[in-house]
Amino acid sequence: MNQIHHIYKELLKKYGHQGWWPLLDVARKHAGKQPTKTGSVQGYHPGNYSYPQTDAQHFEICTGAILTQNTGWMNVEKALVLLADNGLLDPQSIVRADDTTLKQAIKSAGYFNQKAKKLKIFANFFLAEEKPTRKQLLSLWGIGPETADSILLYAYKRPVFVVDAYTRRIFSRLGFFDIDTDYDEIQALFERSLPPDYRIYQEYHALIVEHAKRCYMRTSTEPCFLERI
DNA sequence: CGCCAGGGCCTCA
DNA sequence: TGAGGCCATGGC
Incomplete structure (x- = not known):
């Protein structure tokens, strides 16, 4: 070896x-678990x-991958919760959302002007493409190598x-x-x-x-x- | 208070 | 193509 x-x-x-x-809903099931100091919840x-198991989880991973760019996971999780609470954690809603609302929801994740734009571009792509290639992801504004590979690995199991x-x-x-x-x-x-x-x-x-x-x-x-x- | 996080884009040589 | 600047919040 x-x-x-x-x-x-x-x-x-x-x-x-x-x-x-x-994942948000999986995390809620483990609500009693101790969060680590880094904000990730082990286990x-x-x-x-077997995850993601639903379309919602699938899209949530992609969204999290974008929001976590140079950002701690705790701030990302807050943004994901707000997106979900506002009914924005799905591609159609993000495409339709007005910029002010979207930016406000993801504010905690930082770089909200850029990330709102990135989420809109990605959501459009997500609706059009069922099984993206790495090259396709990299062609999108706001998706670099690490984000593309995180999406491929954790959302698409590649x-x-x-x-x-x-x-x-x-x-x-x-x-x-x-x-x-x-x-x-x-x-x-x-x-x-x-x-x-x-x-x-x-x-x-x-x-x-x-x-x-x-x-x-x-x-x-x-x-x-x-x-x- | 300063540091830095599960990056990526733009600019300018 | 590579180095440097910029984006922004919140926990520690």
Whole structure:
């Protein structure tokens, strides 16, 4: 087994199944669960890869992927709740919504002028295209590599590896590549090192985020168990 | 108070 | 193509 795959096994052994992606209605069912300090709620549906199960959940993941761009999940969740409460968490409603209402609902997620525009563009696309390709997503204004891959992986269950800042931080420090390496190059490394199983890709990304939040915050450089493997 | 989050676009060499 | 500026809120 190669090192990238081995590290996945180690992270899974240490942290367990993460139960991404957070979904509003699934979260409500787990209302008694303790939110983590990062705002994510561990174990929404750990080890259960059957989500999204409804059209609403499907669209919610896409919306969350856009709203979370450079933004903490707590602020995103507030925006998602407000969208839902205002009957705006579906593509038709977002297309029809007036800008002021839409911006007000997503205000907590920051960059609301840009993100309102992004949501409208994406909602239009969502209504027209049943099974988008990566190239199609990337052609949309406001959808870059990470957002496109998050949508493909978590909403469409496609085996594409999501590369984020945490992935760069952890694996560059472990010596796999330089922190400025191109997105596509890092993605290719992971995709050729792992079986093409969307469940592994979903879990690995979630584990990387969890591990980074515990051991790789900017302010702390305390050693991490991975560095001893 | 300053830092920064589950990025991406635009501009200018 | 790559570096730098810009977008914006809220938790800590």
